[in-house]
Amino acid sequence: MSRRPPNPARAARALFCGAALVGAPAVAQEAHLSAGAGGGGGPADGGAVVAQISIGDAFSGGVSTGGNLIDKGGFTGQLFDPRSLSASAAPDTVDEGAARQLDASATLDDDTTLNMPGEFVGWSVQSGPIVSISATGLAVAGAVFEDTAATVVGSWGGLTADVDLTVLDIDPDNFGLYAGDGLEDTWQIGFFGLENPDAGPARDPDGDGQSNAFEFLAVVDPTDPLSLFCAELTAENAVTFSPVSPLRTYRLSASTAAAPPGFSVVPADASDAGGERTLSETAPPPGPRRFYRIDISD
Ligand SMILES: [Ca+2]
Ligand SMILES: [Ca+2]
Numbered sequence: 001m002s003r004r005p006p007n008p009a010r011a012a013r014a015l016f017c018g019a020a021l022v023g024a025p026a027v028a029q030e031a032h033l034s035a036g037a038g039g040g041g042g043p044a045d046g047g048a049v050v051a052q053i054s055i056g057d058a059f060s061g062g063v064s065t066g067g068n069l070i071d072k073g074g075f076t077g078q079l080f081d082p083r084s085l086s087a088s089a090a091p092d093t094v095d096e097g098a099a100r101q102l103d104a105s106a107t108l109d110d111d112t113t114l115n116m117p118g119e120f121v122g123w124s125v126q127s128g129p130i131v132s133i134s135a136t137g138l139a140v141a142g143a144v145f146e147d148t149a150a151t152v153v154g155s156w157g158g159l160t161a162d163v164d165l166t167v168l169d170i171d172p173d174n175f176g177l178y179a180g181d182g183l184e185d186t187w188q189i190g191f192f193g194l195e196n197p198d199a200g201p202a203r204d205p206d207g208d209g210q211s212n213a214f215e216f217l218a219v220v221d222p223t224d225p226l227s228l229f230c231a232e233l234t235a236e237n238a239v240t241f242s243p244v245s246p247l248r249t250y251r252l253s254a255s256t257a258a259a260p261p262g263f264s265v266v267p268a269d270a271s272d273a274g275g276e277r278t279l280s281e282t283a284p285p286p287g288p289r290r291f292y293r294i295d296i297s298d
């Protein structure tokens, strides 16, 4: 390391500590920069760092910042200890399958703040459905079946800081074994837990003759053989059924044949009593016998 006489009229020596000095809690580093023309200060380029230097600042002291560098004039050397580390994400939510940039900054022992690009921080997942964090601090969220909390940890200079994120459930049918099967994952997990083949839409694990797909639509318990959707003909033109869910729409369909595809929705009058609903075809046509069914939709 070369030494020159401290002649601020001809040259300025600047010592820099900053984000480029990664990994050491207490850092002293020196860079030699050439002053601007006339020795009165100005921009100086030291390769990886660029600083605006003024003779006045050099004598009176002061702190200037530019990007990730902090220039503290008036000191023959610049030493700092990072006092604390903070990390954040803005906003602190991320859609499942999407990415969120993580940021960090350190508060130094002279109360200055050092903003650090994500790549200068070591990131790790503490908990939750974050599937990866890139070298630049880009966190990628995995699939969830409900809004789920996650915590990632940033570390630098012997300090650590947590970032709390919420991974938002934006697709109701994309989670694990239950993805893309037409049933809401929250419903499947609620009744069958995680990764249970019995949760498949065509399965009938309670043996009541109604598939999981139908029991989901009927809003009944697919694990209880006594929990069923029941319908019966209670008049020539009326069907009574239960249970009735406010989450579903029920319509009466009629056909002259028992098998599909002859069914079509017909105008019907509705009445509720004792947890049951009765749909009566408003104006059944004369002619051959009719078959009825209840169409359920969500
Ligand atoms: Ca989801
Ligand atoms: Ca599903």
Ligand SMILES: [Ca+2]
Pocket: 203, 204, 205, 206, 207, 208, 209, 210, 211, 212, 215, 222
């Ligand atoms: Ca069943």
